[in-house]
Amino acid sequence: MALCNLIYEGDARLIQxxxxxxxxALSTALLRELSEALDAVRGDSRARCVILTGAGVRxxxxxxxxxxxxxxxxxxxxxxxxxxxAVVEAVADLPMxxxxxxxxxxxxxxxELALACDLRVMAADATVGLTETRLAIIPxxxxxQRLSRLVGAARAKDLIFTGRRISGREAGELxxxxxxxxADDVLAKALALAQMIADxxxxxxxxxxxxxxxxxxxxxxxxxxxxxxxxxxxxxxSDRMEGLTAFAEKxxxxxxxx
Numbered sequence: 001m002a003l004c005n006l007i008y009e010g011d012a013r014l015i016q017x018x019x020x021x022x023x024x025a026l027s028t029a030l031l032r033e034l035s036e037a038l039d040a041v042r043g044d045s046r047a048r049c050v051i052l053t054g055a056g057v058r059x060x061x062x063x064x065x066x067x068x069x070x071x072x073x074x075x076x077x078x079x080x081x082x083x084x085x086a087v088v089e090a091v092a093d094l095p096m097x098x099x100x101x102x103x104x105x106x107x108x109x110x111x112e113l114a115l116a117c118d119l120r121v122m123a124a125d126a127t128v129g130l131t132e133t134r135l136a137i138i139p140x141x142x143x144x145q146r147l148s149r150l151v152g153a154a155r156a157k158d159l160i161f162t163g164r165r166i167s168g169r170e171a172g173e174l175x176x177x178x179x180x181x182x183a184d185d186v187l188a189k190a191l192a193l194a195q196m197i198a199d200x201x202x203x204x205x206x207x208x209x210x211x212x213x214x215x216x217x218x219x220x221x222x223x224x225x226x227x228x229x230x231x232x233x234x235x236x237x238s239d240r241m242e243g244l245t246a247f248a249e250k251x252x253x254x255x256x257x258x
Contacts, residue, residue: 004033005055006040009191011048011198013041016055023059026109027068031083038090045257048198048205050094051190052117053101054110057183060100060126063108066135081140084109088141091116095206097197101190102126102168103183112139115146118209120176121190123183126168128176134163149216151175201239202257207231 007014015037017024026034041047054060064084072080091098091113100106100114102122111128114120122128130143138144139160148156151174159166172180181189197205207230215223234240239255246253 002033003027003030004037006037009051010195011046012051012191012194013044013047013049014051014053014191015041016053017061018055020054020056020058022065023062023105024054024056024110025062025065025067026084026087026113027065028080028083030065031087035087035090038087038094041096042090042094047096048202049096049194050098051101051187051194052091052098052113053187053190054103057103057123059104059110060102060106061110061113062105063110063112063131084112085141088112088116092142095209096202097194097205097209099190099193101186102128102177103186107131107165108139108143109141112141112143112146115150115176116142119178119193120171121179121181121186121193122168122171122177123186124167124169124172124180125183126171127165128168128171129163129165130160131163131165133160147176199252201234201237201243201253201255203237203239204234207233 003018005016005018007016017030017034019025019027019030041050069077069080098117100117100120102114102120103126106114106126106128108131111130130139130147132139144160147159155174168177168180171177179189179193211227211230215226238258242255243253
């Protein structure tokens with residue numbers, strides 16, 4: 001049985017973590033398959049958006065496989081954390097927009113995976129948290145950095161120092177989730193959002209993501225230059241002319257990604 005499924009949903013690609021019996025815990029074997037799926041969508045020019053989700057309704061991912069971790073020595077633990085970190089970074093580095101569709105638990109490395117996505121759709125009754133300090137460790141796959149940038153340093157400190165878990169509803173109130181829905185509606189909401197993204201010009205959407213991701217970490221003046229360069233890359237595209245033509249003809253544009 002595959003531990004990670006890559007599913008084609010029109011212009012979207014759905015990557016499903018498939019270890020439902022372990023609450024989709026991130027084992028070494030699962031991380032290997034997840035890395036392969038990410039490589040596949042990275043090279044897929046027709047993929048307009050990627051949705052990351054977990055099998056079943058109990059968990060997006062409960063984080064690292066702690067049963068596997070218990071048998072590791074210190075060097076093996078370092079390697080295991082590096083594997084999770086590499087997969088999380090691979091999610092963050094995808095050129096197309098990414099959406100985490102979160103039902104059930106997203107804890108530790110599982111929440112770090114969701115934080116690496118551009119947008120998060122969460123079930124109101126989801127349970128999320130960076131709980132590592134309860135195990136005498138800290139988030140090691142970007143959690144201290146991404147959560148702070150998303151909700152502010154003070155809120156991130158509160159959540160990480162205490163290791164407390166919050167609901168999807170509270171995550172929405174904090175800005176950790178951009179959309180909150182009933183558990184049964186989360187995937188449909190994520191797919192609808194992916195379609196809205198896919199309706200835009202694919203080169204433009206990717207360049208917008210690049211400009212935001214690179215610009216948010218630098219001074220405004222430098223960020224404006226990044227935006228200018230990104231804009232320059234869309235001027236010569238046939239998609240731009242198609243957008244203007246479709247607007248004049250009052251029809252939906254047919255973008256080709258070129």
